[in-house]
Amino acid sequence: MSEREEFSVCQFFEDGTHEYARRYVSAKEAVETSKMYTESVAAKLGIVRRVIITDGGDFTNFEWQFGKGVTYPTREQLKEAREMES
16 A cells, blocks of 8 residues: 555446546545445445545555445455454
């Protein structure tokens, strides 16, 4: 993950198009935005198929998929990261 506080949130639609919901924002704003988009009516209906957060290096830091929920990072990856911090 990039050390800079520079994140973008992108949502992907059922027709194959996508849009950036936020660009170059703080980690906090990116997480709040992704939560809003993954809990939206459009997400619940499947119009929004995927939401990701990327960092300044264009690495994916978070992924949510319609019908699957959060797919990245996995629960196992989060557990390993927490263990490494302790």
